[in-house]
Amino acid sequence: VTSNTRDTRWLTDEEQAAWRGLLRMYAQITTELNRQLIQSDLSLQDYGVLVHLSEAPDGQRRPFELGEALGIEKTRLSHHLTRLQRRGLVVRRPCPTDRRGWLVRITTAGRRLLTEAAPGHVAAVREGFIDRLTPRQLQSILEVSEAVSSPGR
Amino acid sequence: VTSNTRDTRWLTDEEQAAWRGLLRMYAQITTELNRQLIQSDLSLQDYGVLVHLSEAPDGQRRPFELGEALGIEKTRLSHHLTRLQRRGLVVRRPCPTDRRGWLVRITTAGRRLLTEAAPGHVAAVREGFIDRLTPRQLQSILEVSEAVSSPGR
DNA sequence: CAAGATTGAAGTGTCAATCTTA
DNA sequence: TAAGATTGACACTTCAATCTTG
Numbered sequence: 001v002t003s004n005t006r007d008t009r010w011l012t013d014e015e016q017a018a019w020r021g022l023l024r025m026y027a028q029i030t031t032e033l034n035r036q037l038i039q040s041d042l043s044l045q046d047y048g049v050l051v052h053l054s055e056a057p058d059g060q061r062r063p064f065e066l067g068e069a070l071g072i073e074k075t076r077l078s079h080h081l082t083r084l085q086r087r088g089l090v091v092r093r094p095c096p097t098d099r100r101g102w103l104v105r106i107t108t109a110g111r112r113l114l115t116e117a118a119p120g121h122v123a124a125v126r127e128g129f130i131d132r133l134t135p136r137q138l139q140s141i142l143e144v145s146e147a148v149s150s151p152g153r
Numbered sequence: 154v155t156s157n158t159r160d161t162r163w164l165t166d167e168e169q170a171a172w173r174g175l176l177r178m179y180a181q182i183t184t185e186l187n188r189q190l191i192q193s194d195l196s197l198q199d200y201g202v203l204v205h206l207s208e209a210p211d212g213q214r215r216p217f218e219l220g221e222a223l224g225i226e227k228t229r230l231s232h233h234l235t236r237l238q239r240r241g242l243v244v245r246r247p248c249p250t251d252r253r254g255w256l257v258r259i260t261t262a263g264r265r266l267l268t269e270a271a272p273g274h275v276a277a278v279r280e281g282f283i284d285r286l287t288p289r290q291l292q293s294i295l296e297v298s299e300a301v302s303s304p305g306r
Numbered sequence: 307c308a309a310g311a312t313t314g315a316a317g318t319g320t321c322a323a324t325c326t327t328a
Numbered sequence: 329t330a331a332g333a334t335t336g337a338c339a340c341t342t343c344a345a346t347c348t349t350g
Contacts, residue, residue, distance in 0.1 A: 008272040015283050018291045021298025023201065026179050027224035028302045034342085043318085048176065064332060071180035076319055078334055083318085100327045100332045119161040130168050132300045138171045140293035145174025147285045149181045187320085198340085217310060229341055231312055236340085253310045253349045309350075318341070328331075 029128050036124040040117035045070075045080060047121060050089065050114045053106035060105045062095065071149060089113060182281050189277040193270035198223075198233060200274060203242065203267045206259035213258045215248065224302060242266060 011019065033044050042050075052069050053059050067077045081104055084090045089110035095101040106114075130138070164172065186197050195203075205222050206212050220230045234257055237243045242263035248254040259267075283291070 008275055009279060010275060011278070011283065014288075014291060014295070018294040018298070019278060019282065021295050021302070022179075023197075024222070024224035025298040025302040026175075031224075031226060031342095038343095044176075045318085062332080069177070071177035071184075073184060073320085074333060075321080075335090079319070082334085095332090098328080098332080102333070122161055122163060125164070125172060126162060129172065129301055130164065133297055135167075137293055137297050137300070138167060140290050141171040141297060142167070142174050144286055144290050144294060145171070145178040147290070148282055149174070149178040184320095191321095196340085215310080226342085227311060228313090228343080232341075235312085248310095251310080251350080255311070307350105310348090312347080313345085315344095316342085318339100320339075321337090323335085325334080326332090328329100 032128055033121070033124055037117060037121055039120065040113065042113065042117050045072075046084065046089070047114070047117065049077075049080060049084060050106055050110055053090065053104060054111060054114055058105065059111070060103045062098075062101055063104060064101070066104065084110070185281055186274070186277055190270060190274055192273065193266060195266065195270050198225075199237065199242075200267070200270065202230075202233065202237060203259055203263055206243065206257060207264060207267055211258065212264070213256045215251075215254055216257060217254070219257065237263070 030044055037044060037047055048070050049066060052066055053061055063074065063077055063081065067074055070077070081090060081092065085092060089107055091105050091107055092102045093105070095103050133141070183197055190197060190200055201223050202219060205219055206214055216227065216230055216234065220227055223230070234243060234245065238245060241260060243257050243259055245255045245257055248256050286294070
């Protein structure tokens, strides 16, 4: 289907170290952040959804917009929204301009919970990630994320 | 517990863009890689465990070593090893030098599957990640992962 | 008591199938 | 037909509790 073993361009030591480092870092930091957020009864995914909604006009967005912003797929988001709605943190209503779709809105309770959680979460992101990096490294992360997750996807 | 809203050091636009970019990138690329690997009946986590075992002396490692290398916690790894063992890709045996623990070894079947999957997986990692980055950006990723996931954890 | 590791229950994510409208 | 979105079954992850040895 693709290439066979002989003509595979294997990763160099540097490439391998960077790639494995990324996987390891992500696993560790998300574990930490989830543990911290659970104090506010939120997961990192919950937080992401609520933040994006809270920044939208009227606190509303289409699911597919949310999915693109978060980099997750529609099925996962749909289940997630169902859970958030069951908890009263978001509501769904039919989209007036596209009858295939919906609008998701953050509720007052959702905003309240987000506001309560934000200081602790931001502090944890700073301590575990941001404040460990130089401005140059931060800039690199942004560049990398754009190079990797923007174009043909 | 931590800080209140007033004295929180919120993220700057650059910091926020970098952090959100990382989360989004990770979600997208792992989705892709999992889809590719499933052709070989492996997940990205399966692949990680098998690779680390395959590189170890005698193809063996202690679970806690694996967990540290992958950045995941013992509970998750334990369940994971149980599934891999059920599929015949690894085996567990009591550790002779520490009677609290185990040694996990990759089986012949595990090595065979890994060998089959590797070319396609490496090609996907190249196409989706490595080959989109400059050497300088790769270097930054490694630095960042070390700054974030090494010290006090 | 801490470290290495496992287990079961409950929560979360993925795949395939399905539905409706553009 | 493709796009937006949902659902159910199954697979994976997390938490809390537990067990055994250092």
